Amino acid sequence: MSSVVTTVEVRHASSVEEAVSWLAELGPDAAPLAGGTWVMRAGQRGEPLARTYVALGRIPEVRAVTGTDPVVVGALTTHTALAGLAVPPALGALRQAAHYSAFPQVRNVATLGGNIGASGFAEADLVPALLALEARLVLAGPGGRTTVDLATYLAERGARPPGEIMVAAELPAAATRRSGYARLTVRGGGEYAIASVAISVDAAPDGTVTDARVAVGSVEPLARRCPAAEAALRGVPLSAVTARAAGAAAAAECTPRSGLDAPGWYRTAVLPSLFERAAARTGHDVPLEA
Template sequence: MSTTTKGCEVLPATSVDEAVRALADLGDRGAALAAGTWVMRSSLRGEDLRPRYVSLNGIAELRATESGEEVSLGALTTHTDLASRELPAALAGLVGAAGQSAFPQVRNVATLGGNIGATGFAEADLVPALLALDARLETASLRGRATVPLGEYLPERAQRPADEIVVRALVAAPATRRSAFARLTVRGGGEYAIANVCVCVDLDPDGVVSAARVAIGSVEPVARLSHAAVDALVGNRPSAAAGEEAGRLAAADCTPRDGLDAPGWYRREVLPSLVRRACAELAV
């Protein structure tokens, strides 16, 4: 049975296949709906609501989480759930991002899949953490299941097929991997991030960084990896000093956006200190 809210019809789905078929039938007239924390603010962004939404909340598969050498996180996993789970040390940056984002009331309902799929939401905290962890997404559509790297998915979100949904994120968690997250807001907790970063490193037996990924969010319209920052980390032990240099290289390599919360130059200016904070945490 469908429901109506704010003039929109919400259609329930109880399986991934059912949701995909409903979205295919609706085409551009519909969209998937989970917690709705981004959709509810559409009018504030000057965007029209879709006539119909397909609710994913009744799909048990999207809530499943499995932990091992590879962690599978269902798209309906909430920020609160992520922040409270005992996940491998490799995912500490993701756990930190989930626990710091927004307010507790929002974290209780906002989902991993919603954070990933929210086109135009540059400030999403989970996205740079997942990017740094080299996450892959399992998607479902009428064409079947597929796996796509998050870094490829993000720039083309608005052009993805109308019948496609994100089922889960897949993240490798080797014992030698560590990650840390840092963010800056205007007034403290609960605000959108002016800038957020996640640093992920693989350590050799001597504690030296053998590989690294540095992801920057909220600075540019779409979160991305900073390849320039890696040079300051590989071959060194994690440290605040190495992080400061990595952040400086990342800042020099970005084209920051202006916004009501902060001008672009300020977003660039704070990057070295944020990457330093994340790397200092990795050095502990």
């Protein structure tokens, strides 16, 4: 049996501008490289490797976490670093999603930007959390920098301008806001989620939810917000009962996908209990049980 070894070039950029310049110069034969966990499995997905990868790991800007409201998280922040951040309750869902994702070895290298940019990866844990947190992405390309909301980026991901890289995510962190995240796997930690849920709410002093943002991942081919579930949470306190009702509303508005890990009907059937678990985690600055 013989095998073909593909030789690729890796260039290490020292600034965002240098990375953008190289990608523009090299054209379609090049791609940015973050943690590399998605690139390593390109062969399993039947995708060719790029001839040249522009590595972003030596760029300080894309690894930094700054600000308070919004909190600006560099695109190359790893899942391990995200799970260890001292974030306000508003961003609890992101910390929890990073903590529960994959295995420690993967979390140590997988990045926020890589999780967002992985096309065809319905199970990406950070994406529903970031949707519920109303993330806006800072992007840099040959034409300069721009900021777009995450939902827009996901819808346009396959048609974004060539040579563009993700610099950071901007996350609102109002003092009245709190969030939580929950996921379900087949056997336990480390596996891809069958379904995942992120809840972010603003609450009045008496606990009444004044606004809500809910996102579901892994149920459909692309994570998305669930307007019916959000409406079900507004005007009532966040509790196990109201969370389950919101989960039922989300199940009704989703068109679930079937796969080897779970049939479509099961992905929506578990949503009420996952909503209850995510609601119980809102406002906690450390992850709860696995």
